[in-house]
Amino acid sequence: MSHTIVVSHYRENLDWLWTLPDDITKVIIYHKGNRLDLIPKNHPMVEVHTLPNIGREGHTILYHILANYKHWQTSVKNNDNDDKKIDRVTFVQGNPLEHSPYLINLFRVVNDWKPAQELGYQFDQSTPPPHVLQHFKNRGSESVLLGIDWNANHYLPSKWTDKGITYLQSKYIKQYHQKGFRVHHKGIIMDFLTRCGAVAICPDLATHDLIPMTYGGQFSVEITQILKRPIRLYQKLVEGLFITKDTQGGLEGYILERCWMLLFTDQNMIQKIIKD
Numbered sequence: 001m002s003h004t005i006v007v008s009h010y011r012e013n014l015d016w017l018w019t020l021p022d023d024i025t026k027v028i029i030y031h032k033g034n035r036l037d038l039i040p041k042n043h044p045m046v047e048v049h050t051l052p053n054i055g056r057e058g059h060t061i062l063y064h065i066l067a068n069y070k071h072w073q074t075s076v077k078n079n080d081n082d083d084k085k086i087d088r089v090t091f092v093q094g095n096p097l098e099h100s101p102y103l104i105n106l107f108r109v110v111n112d113w114k115p116a117q118e119l120g121y122q123f124d125q126s127t128p129p130p131h132v133l134q135h136f137k138n139r140g141s142e143s144v145l146l147g148i149d150w151n152a153n154h155y156l157p158s159k160w161t162d163k164g165i166t167y168l169q170s171k172y173i174k175q176y177h178q179k180g181f182r183v184h185h186k187g188i189i190m191d192f193l194t195r196c197g198a199v200a201i202c203p204d205l206a207t208h209d210l211i212p213m214t215y216g217g218q219f220s221v222e223i224t225q226i227l228k229r230p231i232r233l234y235q236k237l238v239e240g241l242f243i244t245k246d247t248q249g250g251l252e253g254y255i256l257e258r259c260w261m262l263l264f265t266d267q268n269m270i271q272k273i274i275k276d
Contacts, residue, residue, distance in 0.1 A: 002087045003110065004028060006064050008057035008217075011035045012094030017043055019104050030060045055241050055249040057217045058256040061091050062238050069231050072223045090119070090220035091260075098124065099216030115222045116264035118145040120215030123164070132158055145261065147210040151187025152258055155210055172251045175244065192255045196240025201233045204267055212261035225264045233263075 002025040007014070010033035017027060017040055027045045032053040039048055051063065075087065088110070096103050099120035106119060122128060128146075132154075147156025152165045172188045184191035190206065193199050199206050241249045241256055249256070 002026070003090065004087070005090045005092065006030065006060070007092055007094060007096075008060040009033065009039070009094040010053070011038060014038060014040055014094065016095075016097060016104070017046065020045070021107050023110070024107070028064070030063065032060075054247045055238075056253040056257075057091070057093055058241055058249055058253050059238070061217060061260070062234050062241070064089070064091075065226060065234050066231065066238070069227070069234070072227055076224060076227060087223045088113075088220055089223060089226075092119065092218050093216050096120075096216070096218055099218050103218075110220075113220060115225050115266070116261060117220040118212070118214035118218075118261060119220060120218035121146070123215050127162065127164070128154070129160055132160055146213045146215075148189075148213045148258060149187060149210055150184075150190040152189055152255070153187075168251060168254055172255070175251060189255055189258060192240060192252055193259065196243060196252075197236040198233055198240065201236060202229060205262060207267070211259075212265050213258045214261050217257045217260060219260050219264070221260075221264045225266075229263060 003023065004026045005020070005024055005028070007017075007027060007029045009029050009031045014029070020027070024045055026047060027043070029039055029046060029048045030051050031039065031048060032051050034053075036048070036050075040046060051060065055062075072087070079086075092103070093099065096119070099122060100106070101122075103119060106113075122133065145156075146154060148154055151169060152162075154160050154162055154165075169188055172191075173183050176183050176191075184194055189211070190199075193205060237256065241252050243252060244250045246252075
């Protein structure tokens with residue numbers, strides 16, 4: 001198995017790369033910040049690509065998927081029926097420890113990871129609130145999958161109100177009302193996935209009341225999970241990211257950040273998460 005880490009980098013300090021375990025195959029840094037001097041010199045695993053500063057980390061993730069999709073198809077075909085050779089790609093931000101303070105520890109138990117593995121359990125030290133974080137600490141979990149509804153409200157492991165999400169909901173609805181459009185009655189995530197055509201391509205995306213989420217667009221996924229979705233889905237998500245012509249992805253970028261685990265988690269696993 002090969003394990004590639006994809007870093008969406010702007011101008012963050014990358015010294016944490018030196019602490020990665022040796023079994024990481026490659027680190028691909030997509031740099032968007034005109035500060036190549038911040039990238040560690042002579043790191044044995046690092047490969048650097050420069051991209052225009054557009055679309056936040058969502059664009060970086062989709063760029064990498066689309067650039068490698070056909071290669072992965074060939075690779076999986078050649079390794080058919082050999083589970084030990086299933087390659088994995090992990091997506092993180094330039095400062096991943098902000099969203100996942102225990103990330104380096106998690107990398108040391110990668111063999112225990114699920115096909116789609118959440119890696120971000122907090123936005124910052126105060127979000128989620130302490131009582132939610134304590135819930136995870138009581139379980140002794142260092143990786144946490146949260147459950148949200150289609151309007152991005154938090155319900156699992158407990159219901160709580162995120163003021164940032166309330167603001168996002170208001171801004172998103174206003175954005176489309178001003179253009180004479182109604183937002184989907186289920187909420188802003190459903191609206192985004194419907195508006196960009198993702199639900200039309202993969203109707204199963206819309207079959208749950210709650211959906212899994214990881215903070216910061218930080219997750220790891222086996223390439224077989226990525227290939228379960230048609231390439232057209234990822235192309236449509238790129239279109240949806242820039243649907244308002246905002247080069248940074250606008251509000252849609254924040255919504256896409258909450259969709260990754262929905263895209264890559266098997267449907268029966270989503271049902272189990274919700275029941276548990």
